[in-house]
Amino acid sequence: MTEFEPKIVGFLCNWCAYAGADLAGVSRIQYPPNIRIVRVMCSGRVDPVFILEAFRSGADGVLVAGCHLPSDCHYISGNFKAHRRIMMLKKLLLQFGIEPERLRIEWVSASEGDKFATVIKDMTEEIKKLGPSPLKVQVEGLIYG
Amino acid sequence: MISMEKEKLKFAFYWAASCGGCEIAVLDIDEKILDVVAIADIVFWPVAMDIKYKDVEAMPDKYIDVCFFNGAIRTEEQEYMAKLLRKKSKVLLAFGSCAQLGGVPGLANVANRKEVFERAYLQSPSTNNPNSGTPKTSFKVPEGELKLPEFFDTVKTLDQTVDVDYYLPGCPPPSAQVAKAVEAIAKNELPPKGSVLAPVKSVCDECPRKKEDKKISKIYRVYEITPEPERCLLEQGIICMGPATRGGCETQCVSANMPCTGCGGPCPNEVEQGAAMMSALSSILGVGGERGPEYDAEKLVAQIKDPLGTFYKYSLPASLLKRRVIKE
Numbered sequence: 001m002t003e004f005e006p007k008i009v010g011f012l013c014n015w016c017a018y019a020g021a022d023l024a025g026v027s028r029i030q031y032p033p034n035i036r037i038v039r040v041m042c043s044g045r046v047d048p049v050f051i052l053e054a055f056r057s058g059a060d061g062v063l064v065a066g067c068h069l070p071s072d073c074h075y076i077s078g079n080f081k082a083h084r085r086i087m088m089l090k091k092l093l094l095q096f097g098i099e100p101e102r103l104r105i106e107w108v109s110a111s112e113g114d115k116f117a118t119v120i121k122d123m124t125e126e127i128k129k130l131g132p133s134p135l136k137v138q139v140e141g142l143i144y145g
Numbered sequence: 146m147i148s149m150e151k152e153k154l155k156f157a158f159y160w161a162a163s164c165g166g167c168e169i170a171v172l173d174i175d176e177k178i179l180d181v182v183a184i185a186d187i188v189f190w191p192v193a194m195d196i197k198y199k200d201v202e203a204m205p206d207k208y209i210d211v212c213f214f215n216g217a218i219r220t221e222e223q224e225y226m227a228k229l230l231r232k233k234s235k236v237l238l239a240f241g242s243c244a245q246l247g248g249v250p251g252l253a254n255v256a257n258r259k260e261v262f263e264r265a266y267l268q269s270p271s272t273n274n275p276n277s278g279t280p281k282t283s284f285k286v287p288e289g290e291l292k293l294p295e296f297f298d299t300v301k302t303l304d305q306t307v308d309v310d311y312y313l314p315g316c317p318p319p320s321a322q323v324a325k326a327v328e329a330i331a332k333n334e335l336p337p338k339g340s341v342l343a344p345v346k347s348v349c350d351e352c353p354r355k356k357e358d359k360k361i362s363k364i365y366r367v368y369e370i371t372p373e374p375e376r377c378l379l380e381q382g383i384i385c386m387g388p389a390t391r392g393g394c395e396t397q398c399v400s401a402n403m404p405c406t407g408c409g410g411p412c413p414n415e416v417e418q419g420a421a422m423m424s425a426l427s428s429i430l431g432v433g434g435e436r437g438p439e440y441d442a443e444k445l446v447a448q449i450k451d452p453l454g455t456f457y458k459y460s461l462p463a464s465l466l467k468r469r470v471i472k473e
Contacts, residue, residue, distance in 0.1 A: 048420035052465040070436050080435045080442070084427040087446040092423070095255065095453040097470030134470040 006060035006127040008035045013043045015074040016109050017065035023113030031117035032124040044078025058136045061102045061127045068107040154210040157189035161216030161223035162250040167241040168192045170317030174324045184331045209234040217243040217250045218301040222294035231307040242316040242408045244303040247462030254461045254468035257298040300462050312341045316408035319394045343393035348405045351392040360432035364448040378404045389422035417464045419456035
C-alpha cells in the first residue's frame with residue numbers, strides 16, 4: 001500500500017500568507033504538495049463554515065494563515081478575530097471527535113517564504129502521523145447530503 | 146351542513162423523539178383551537194385520540210391534508226411513521242426544533258447507541274439494574290417473541306428521513322407562529338414548498354434591549370450574575386444566541402432575563418447556526434484589549450465550557466458535521 005498522503009486545505013490571506021506562499025514558489029523552496037490553497041482577502045474572512053465544510057468534504061487538515069500578530073493585519077484586527085475563531089473551533093472539533101491538531105493557525109508574512117515551506121512540511125508530517133481524518137473514514141456510513 | 150362537513154380539511158399530529166411540549170404548543174393557541182376544529186377534522190393524534198397505526202395504514206394515499214410532525218427520528222418506529230405519514234399526507238410540516246433540526250434529543254449525537262444505553266441503563270446514579278439489561282430488539286418469552294423497534298446510533302431530522310414541505314421552528318413553536326401557519330393553511334396561502342414559517346429576521350432584531358457597545362472580555366454563565374434587565378445580554382457577558390437565531394418568538398426568553406438558546410434555528414441563508422454564532426462571538430470577545438499585555442486568546446476562548454452544547458443545542462443533527470465521530 002502506498003503511504004498515506006494527507007489532503008490539507010489552506011486558507012491564506014491575500015496580503016501576507018498568500019504572498020509568503022508565492023515567495024516560496026518563486027524562490028523554488030521545496031515543500032510537500034499536500035496543501036490546496038484558497039486565497040482569501042483576510043484570515044478574518046474565514047468563516048467557521050469554510051473549515052467545517054472542508055473537514056466534511058474529506059480534508060485531513062485545515063490551515064489558516066494570515067498576517068503576524070499584533071499589528072500586521074491589512075484590516076487592523078482581522079487576524080485577532082481569526083485567531084479566536086480557530087481557538088474556538090479547536091475546542092469544538094475535540095467535542096466532535098476530531099483531533100484539534102488537524103486545524104492550525106499560523107502567521108506568515110509576505111517575506112517569509114521559508115517559514116511558509118516549514119509550516120507546510122511540519123503540518124504534513126504531523127497529519128501523516130495522525131492518519132486519515134476520522135470523519136473521512138466514517139463519511140460513507142452517515143447521512144451526509 | 147353536510148356540504149360544509151365535506152369541505153373540512155384533515156389534520157394529523159404525530160410525535161417522534163420529542164418531549165411532548167409541541168403537543169402543548171398546539172393547544173397554546175388558546176381559543177383559536179376552535180377555528181382549527183372549525184376548518185379541520187383531526188384524523189390522527191396519538192396523544193389525544195385512540196387510533197392505531199393500522200388505521201393510518203388503511204387510509205388512502207394523500208388522504209391527510211396537513212400532517213404536523215414533531216420530534217426527531219431516532220428509532221425504527223419513528224422512521225416508519227415518518228415514511229407512512231409522508232405517503233398519507235399532502236403537506237408534511239416539520240413542527241418544532243426537533244423535527245426541523247434534531248432539537249435537544251439530537252444532542253445524543255455526541256454518543257452512539259451503546260453509550261446512550263450504558264448511560265441510561267447502567268451508569269446513571271439512580272439506576273438499579275442488577276442484571277445489566279439493556280433494550281434488545283427481540284426477546285423470547287414462553288408466549289412467543291417480543292419485539293422493540295431498533296434504536297439508531299444517529300439522531301436524524303425529519304427532512305433527512307423524508308421529503309418535508311414546511312418547517313415551523315421553535316421549542317416549542319410560538320403560538321403566534323402556529324396561529325399564522327394555521328391561518329395560511331385555512332386560506333390556502335402557504336408560501337412556496339420548503340419555506341420556514343417564521344419571520345426572516347433574527348432574535349436580536351426583535352429584541353427590545355439596548356445594544357450599545359459590543360465587546361466583552363469575561364463570559365458569565367447564567368447562574369453567575371443577575372443581568373441588568375434593559376441592556377443586551379451578550380454585552381453583559383452572557384452567551385445569547387440571538388444574533389444567530391431566527392426570530393418569531395417575540396423574545397420570550399430574553400424578556401424573562403434569560404439568554405436565547407437558539408431554538409428558532411439558523412437565520413435564512415445561514416449554512417448552520419453553530420458556525421454563525423461562533424463567528425459572531427469571536428468578533429466581539431476581547432475586542433479593545435487585543436494589544437494589551439493581558440490579552441490571551443486561548444484564555445478568552447477557554448471561558449466557553451461547552452461549545453458544542455452551547456452553539457448546537459437544537460441543531461446538532463442538522464449541522465455540517467452532524468454527529469461526533471464514532472470510534473470503533
